[in-house]
Amino acid sequence: MKQMLTGNAAAAWGARLADVDYVPAFPITPQTEIIETISHWSSDGTMGCRFVMMDSEHAMVTAAGAAAATGVRVFTATSSQGLLYALEAMYTVAGWRVPLVMVNVSRGISSPITLEADHNDILSARDTGFLQIHAETCQEVVDSIIMGYRIAEDPRVLLPIIINMDGFSLSFTREPVTIPDKDKIASFLPTYHPEHALFRASSPMSQGVAVLGGGAYSYFKYQTHLAAMNAIEVHNEIADLYGSLTGRHYGLVDSYKTEDADYVFIITNALATRGKAAVDHLRLQGKSVGLLRPRLIRPLPVEAIASQLEGKKGVIVIDQNISPGLGGILFQELAAALYSTPHRPDRIKSFVGGLGGKNISQDEFDYMLSAVSQDEYLWTDQPELLYTQAEWAQMQSMLAVAGKEVPDDNYLSIDT
Amino acid sequence: MTTTYRSTRDIPEQEYLSAGTALCAGCGGLECIRLFHKVLGKDVVFVNAAGCMTLLTTYPMTPFQGSWLYTTMGSAAAGAQGVRDALDVLIERGRMSSKEDLKVVVLAGDGSSADIGLTATSGAMHRNLDFYYLCYDNEGYGNTGFQMSSTSPFGSHTHTTDPVASHPAGTEQNKKDLFEIWRAQKPPYLATVSPRHPVDMARKIEKSMATDGPRMFLALSPCPPGWGYEPGQTHEIARGAVETGIWPLKEAIRGMVYHTHTPKMDPVATYLEMQDRYRHLFEPKRQEAAISQIQEKVNEYWASQNVRFRDA
Numbered sequence: 162m163k164q165m166l167t168g169n170a171a172a173a174w175g176a177r178l179a180d181v182d183y184v185p186a187f188p189i190t191p192q193t194e195i196i197e198t199i200s201h202w203s204s205d206g207t208m209g210c211r212f213v214m215m216d217s218e219h220a221m222v223t224a225a226g227a228a229a230a231t232g233v234r235v236f237t238a239t240s241s242q243g244l245l246y247a248l249e250a251m252y253t254v255a256g257w258r259v260p261l262v263m264v265n266v267s268r269g270i271s272s273p274i275t276l277e278a279d280h281n282d283i284l285s286a287r288d289t290g291f292l293q294i295h296a297e298t299c300q301e302v303v304d305s306i307i308m309g310y311r312i313a314e315d316p317r318v319l320l321p322i323i324i325n326m327d328g329f330s331l332s333f334t335r336e337p338v339t340i341p342d343k344d345k346i347a348s349f350l351p352t353y354h355p356e357h358a359l360f361r362a363s364s365p366m367s368q369g370v371a372v373l374g375g376g377a378y379s380y381f382k383y384q385t386h387l388a389a390m391n392a393i394e395v396h397n398e399i400a401d402l403y404g405s406l407t408g409r410h411y412g413l414v415d416s417y418k419t420e421d422a423d424y425v426f427i428i429t430n431a432l433a434t435r436g437k438a439a440v441d442h443l444r445l446q447g448k449s450v451g452l453l454r455p456r457l458i459r460p461l462p463v464e465a466i467a468s469q470l471e472g473k474k475g476v477i478v479i480d481q482n483i484s485p486g487l488g489g490i491l492f493q494e495l496a497a498a499l500y501s502t503p504h505r506p507d508r509i510k511s512f513v514g515g516l517g518g519k520n521i522s523q524d525e526f527d528y529m530l531s532a533v534s535q536d537e538y539l540w541t542d543q544p545e546l547l548y549t550q551a552e553w554a555q556m557q558s559m560l561a562v563a564g565k566e567v568p569d570d571n572y573l574s575i576d577t
Numbered sequence: 578m579t580t581t582y583r584s585t586r587d588i589p590e591q592e593y594l595s596a597g598t599a600l601c602a603g604c605g606g607l608e609c610i611r612l613f614h615k616v617l618g619k620d621v622v623f624v625n626a627a628g629c630m631t632l633l634t635t636y637p638m639t640p641f642q643g644s645w646l647y648t649t650m651g652s653a654a655a656g657a658q659g660v661r662d663a664l665d666v667l668i669e670r671g672r673m674s675s676k677e678d679l680k681v682v683v684l685a686g687d688g689s690s691a692d693i694g695l696t697a698t699s700g701a702m703h704r705n706l707d708f709y710y711l712c713y714d715n716e717g718y719g720n721t722g723f724q725m726s727s728t729s730p731f732g733s734h735t736h737t738t739d740p741v742a743s744h745p746a747g748t749e750q751n752k753k754d755l756f757e758i759w760r761a762q763k764p765p766y767l768a769t770v771s772p773r774h775p776v777d778m779a780r781k782i783e784k785s786m787a788t789d790g791p792r793m794f795l796a797l798s799p800c801p802p803g804w805g806y807e808p809g810q811t812h813e814i815a816r817g818a819v820e821t822g823i824w825p826l827k828e829a830i831r832g833m834v835y836h837t838h839t840p841k842m843d844p845v846a847t848y849l850e851m852q853d854r855y856r857h858l859f860e861p862k863r864q865e866a867a868i869s870q871i872q873e874k875v876n877e878y879w880a881s882q883n884v885r886f887r888d889a
């Protein structure tokens with residue numbers, strides 16, 4: 162069944178097909194359509210789950226983890242400020258080693274406050290122990306949620322997982338989505354009967370207990386790391402099964418025309434669609450380019466990424482996030498991933514773009530390619546901010562209206 | 578309702594909380610938990626907020642016969658929500674026998690309950706969650722070394738309210754009235770308890786077990802290191818708090834308040850004097866104004882017209 166669905170509706174469909182038992186929720190733009198849809202389906206009996214409005218995301222994630230620790234299948238969703246508000250609880254429930262799926266709809270983080278997408282929200286949850294899959298399309302959202310339960314619930318993993326999608330460009334954009342067949346999914350993901358320890362009268366259990374000393378602490382933290390690493394193999398098994406069931410095959414990374422390319426752009430999430438169009442455009446001009454989109458961010462599929470980039474002339478990492486005082490977050494991780502690769506590309510450039518939902522134009526893609534492929538390649542330890550003349554002119558006029566002195570600094574990457 | 582608990586002899590001998598925990602000797606809060614576990618029975622899950630009690634279960638040991646879930650300092654009530662909802666869903670959907678059901682009990686200190694966890698608790702009450710909430714009130718942030726919480730009483734010394742010349746009383750704020758804050762939401766059962774009055778406490782727990790929804794308990798929890806007295810004096814201190822009228826024993830059924838014990842109304846100074854945290858009110862110079870301010874608040878409370886009595 163193919164329908165035009167927003168990313169948010171696709172997420173609600175994912176939860177519906179996964180036959181979830183429990184959905185604690187708290188609203189935040191641009192995630193609200195997900196929880197409104199599930200609330201509606203829960204109250205009219207379309208979904209058999211219990212839906213509960215919580216009083217904050219911190220409470221929501223605690224309740225989600227506690228329910229998972231009691232043995233039900235849990236779904237929840239948030240975004241941006243909500244994800245940050247929940248952060249303490251996220252570390253906590255990941256440490257309980259319980260599976261659940263949470264959707265994050267990426268949105269920039271205050272201050273200044275905005276509603277549009279970038280990835281500082283989701284990347285701040287990088288070290289919580291939640292696995293992360295970053296989706297490019299609405300179809301991938303629904304498929305990743307369903308596969309996400311199989312990965313999270315696998316006894317080799319037993320960790321919560323986030324499916325990430327971009328606010329607006331995915332959450333509110335309708336795309337044709339094939340809604341998987343209910344019965345097929347029921348066979349792929351049957352009703353949840355967990356085997357891990359649960360709260361039961363006949364078998365008392367202590368969960369989240371204190372440890373004394375670093376020995377026990379390190380042991381449990383490292384166990385979480387090993388379990389997260391197992392998710393690579395488990396992902397591949399599950400993706401194979403899912404592929405043969407639905408005809409849609411997902412890899413650890415999504416490579417677009419990389420095989421014969423000399424230069425590769427690296428972009429995550431919905432912006433990759435824009436990047437693929439730019440690659441096509443550059444190829445028409447005879448440029449040897451491709452695009453690599455890491456789908457799994459935690460665990461980071463280091464080997465898959467390195468093998469795709471081996472022997473390339475140059476790599477362009479576009480980070481839709483910024484770590485003040487360092488630069489692009491993914492750039493740091495990918496540079497480290499490539500360091501010990503035998504034939505690693507000797508040129509790698511870091512760009513920060515798309516912050517707060519800002520577009521990246523074809524001219525900017527052209528510019529980035531020339532920056533990494535020109536004869537006189539300049540290694541810089543600082544990322545370049547993608548910022549056009551037109552954007553700068555607009556900013557200057559806003560500064561003037563605000564009565565601020567307009568700095569002479571040239572923020573521009575390119576002259577268009 | 579007839580009660581099982583007429584005297585201390587009626588309190589079950591069966592212990593569900595074993596001795597030898599890492600807590601301080603004479604911990605009043607631990608006394609309350611012990612009695613709760615006895616009366617509620619073995620089939621409970623304690624959902625804990627960060628505080629002294631978090632150290633009860635340390636890998637790989639637990640003193641409890643029941644289950645345990647440590648959450649965060651601010652979200653124990655939300656953890657209770659998740660566990661309760663999941664148990665209900667499993668029973669409803671026929672995936673768990675009701676014989677496996679558990680009573681869900683939040684275990685949180687006054688700092689967690691009145692400060693960082695107040696929203697989560699209010700939310701769980703608003704959703705009419707079927708759970709028990711035991712706040713052991715030691716009147717400060719005990720686990721971190723006894724700093725002022727919003728339930729530290731006026732005139733007490735904590736490690737962030739040193740009595741000095743410009744602030745002779747130490748803590749200058751009045752204790753946040755968590756009983757009244759909770760009562761505003763009209764839970765089906767709400768009570769204060771004291772470890773010195775185990776029969777009163779057992780009756781209240783038993784009574785609450787006959788209803789559904791939020792069953793809220795505020796337990797006076799004398800704390801030897803935080804309050805400054807010898808561990809052997811815990812019961813004397815608890816008695817003092819009750820008999821001076823500082824800690825009224827009461828219950829509220831859907832908001833309607835009844836007192837369950839008539840205090841002797843001993844002068845508050847007799848209670849204050851026993852504890853180092855009030856020493857500065859007596860030495861080097863007696864601070865008459867501060868002491869009478871405390872006395873007057875107590876008098877005012879008991880003189881107020883809505884004080885009704887009955888046995889728990």
Ligand SMILES: Cc1ncc(C[n+]2csc(CCOP(=O)(O)OP(=O)(O)O)c2C)c(N)n1
Nearest residue numbers: 627628629650686687688689717718719720
């Ligand atoms: C979010 C957060 N902030 C601060 C702390 C540090 N902390 C741990 S226990 C505690 C005091 C808790 O006080 P209370 O709830 O009264 O319980 P008690 O320690 O007295 O048992 C604090 C502040 C924490 N664990 N989490």
Ligand code: SF4
Nearest residue numbers: 600601604629719800
């Ligand atoms: S500090 Fe006080 S409340 Fe904490 S364990 Fe010791 S006696 Fe009990």
